[in-house]
Amino acid sequence: MFLALDEPKDENIYDTRVVKVSGKTEADAIIVILTENNEEVLNPTKNGDFSTTITLDTGANSIQVTAVAKNGDTNTIERTVSYSSENF
Amino acid sequence: MKVIILLFFIIYPLSFILALNAHAATSTPSPVEAQIGELKDRIASRVAQLKLVEKRGIIGIVNDLSDTQITLTDVKGNTRFVDVDELTKFNGSSNSGSFGISDVKKGDTLGVLGLYNKQSRRILARSISELSLSKMINGDIVTIDPDNFVFNIATVKNEQFEISVDTKTKTLSYDKESQELVRSGFSKLKVNEKVFVKGNINKEDKKKIDADKVIVFPDIVKPTPVTQLSSPIPSPVTSTGSGKKLTPIIKY
Numbered sequence: 537m538f539l540a541l542d543e544p545k546d547e548n549i550y551d552t553r554v555v556k557v558s559g560k561t562e563a564d565a566i567i568v569i570l571t572e573n574n575e576e577v578l579n580p581t582k583n584g585d586f587s588t589t590i591t592l593d594t595g596a597n598s599i600q601v602t603a604v605a606k607n608g609d610t611n612t613i614e615r616t617v618s619y620s621s622e623n624f
Numbered sequence: 625m626k627v628i629i630l631l632f633f634i635i636y637p638l639s640f641i642l643a644l645n646a647h648a649a650t651s652t653p654s655p656v657e658a659q660i661g662e663l664k665d666r667i668a669s670r671v672a673q674l675k676l677v678e679k680r681g682i683i684g685i686v687n688d689l690s691d692t693q694i695t696l697t698d699v700k701g702n703t704r705f706v707d708v709d710e711l712t713k714f715n716g717s718s719n720s721g722s723f724g725i726s727d728v729k730k731g732d733t734l735g736v737l738g739l740y741n742k743q744s745r746r747i748l749a750r751s752i753s754e755l756s757l758s759k760m761i762n763g764d765i766v767t768i769d770p771d772n773f774v775f776n777i778a779t780v781k782n783e784q785f786e787i788s789v790d791t792k793t794k795t796l797s798y799d800k801e802s803q804e805l806v807r808s809g810f811s812k813l814k815v816n817e818k819v820f821v822k823g824n825i826n827k828e829d830k831k832k833i834d835a836d837k838v839i840v841f842p843d844i845v846k847p848t849p850v851t852q853l854s855s856p857i858p859s860p861v862t863s864t865g866s867g868k869k870l871t872p873i874i875k876y
Contacts, residue, residue, distance in 0.1 A: 600760045
């Protein structure tokens, strides 16, 4: 099951709460995005591209992006993404 | 001819003198040039330093700790070294009182934001937060126990988890037509359906999860049937003759 996640980059620290989640998978797959406080299901385009935004909590957040094929096959990518307004 | 010879005697020494001056100018730079060179070196050094260090945020479970260092295992299973200094801020998961490095224990989950050195592969922590993260898993429903509001799932790694559902659990179902998540319930779950679960791991048994949220995909069903509680599998035990009994592998 093909899944590539372009954004967000693993272990990145963002200075905005809303960050983009984008990538590519198989056209007929379903994308499930789970965060600590939210969940989103979306369908990719005919090319397999997908894009949405998530809202981060302050500090380190764990996000899990899963592509689910029609036959039930899955591929999951987990990333740690942080939000901080502090300049260090 | 005399003019040419005269010009030769004038131009040759002059060019020699000019060449010497040029050489002197390159070998002993002026104070301004020296300052520019020094500035260039400092900029190059700073650029190299900036390239070597970058901001990063990680999540990990505490393996080991001292007054100045915490060793974590991150979500990918890698060992991460975190340095702590007087500028590191600590945030506890609850708002009760202050939280510092002395409150950190082995097994705690921490979120660390700091400066990662690519060469030493260490993070100088600027902020450390105690986290209480949900377990997020997905798999196929293997068995359902409607009497106890429990179902079992098998993940892609063939791990099995027992999922407990209670009145606080929010069950959602993916509607293919509207392409949205709609409210559902435990009674609508079926064996072999694809399911995503968020919840808290039972402290006594890490294979048990108290579900906060269940998302089921009724249209995505595992093609080959898996074990069902209602049809127990016969498991004849074969004697090896050596006193040990082997259970045969049964393929479904």
